[in-house]
Amino acid sequence: MEKVDKKARLQTIRRIVSMNxxxxxxxxxxxxxxxxxxSTQTTLSRDLKQLRISKVRSRSGHSIYxxxxxxxxxxxxxxxxxxxxxxxLNFSGNLMVVHxxxxxxxxxxxxxxxxxxxxxxxxxxxxxxxxVVLAEGVDREAAGKALRDIVPKLx
Numbered sequence: 537m538e539k540v541d542k543k544a545r546l547q548t549i550r551r552i553v554s555m556n557x558x559x560x561x562x563x564x565x566x567x568x569x570x571x572x573x574x575s576t577q578t579t580l581s582r583d584l585k586q587l588r589i590s591k592v593r594s595r596s597g598h599s600i601y602x603x604x605x606x607x608x609x610x611x612x613x614x615x616x617x618x619x620x621x622x623x624x625l626n627f628s629g630n631l632m633v634v635h636x637x638x639x640x641x642x643x644x645x646x647x648x649x650x651x652x653x654x655x656x657x658x659x660x661x662x663x664x665x666x667x668v669v670l671a672e673g674v675d676r677e678a679a680g681k682a683l684r685d686i687v688p689k690l691x
Contacts, residue, residue: 545573549583550603557600564601622664623689627676632668632683634690641666647686655679 548571549564558564561577561584568575575583584590588604624635636644645661648668655678657669670679684690 545575546583546587548573549580549589550587553589553601554603557594557598559598559600625680625683625690627680630670630672630674632670632676632679634666634668634683634687636664636666638664640664644687648683651686653682653686655682
């Protein structure tokens with residue numbers, strides 16, 4: 537009899553988690569109670585572990601419970617991880633194009649201009665992109681290294 541109750545409780549937990557954004561065990565316990573299942577937090581913790589339900593960051597940024605491999609609640613990268621991928625460096629002729637996270641380009645341009653390195657003639661900054669004009673004949677690899685010394689986040 538208890539096994540049937542446990543199986544029904546586990547199925548109910550799976551259904552609740554798949555259909556609702558539950559942020560805490562207290563919310564989940566209340567939802568279970570509304571479905572006719574009275575449970576303790578200890579039992580719920582064991583059930584969540586057995587079902588491999590874990591907390592993930594939702595698209596809204598809140599931590600919620602989700603079923604394993606549930607596409608709706610795939611873990612999202614942190615803001616730091618997102619911003620790290622936005623630091624890129626490309627070349628075109630004697631132009632170096634530096635991509636930054638939004639709002640960082642003017643800081644990079646300011647730093648490059650104030651170093652007064654002989655490789656760099658000047659900069660032009662937008663919100664997330666800097667154009668660095670290279671002096672004639674400057675090796676791209678050397679210019680990239682010099683810029684990475686000025687802007688360590690490009691490494």
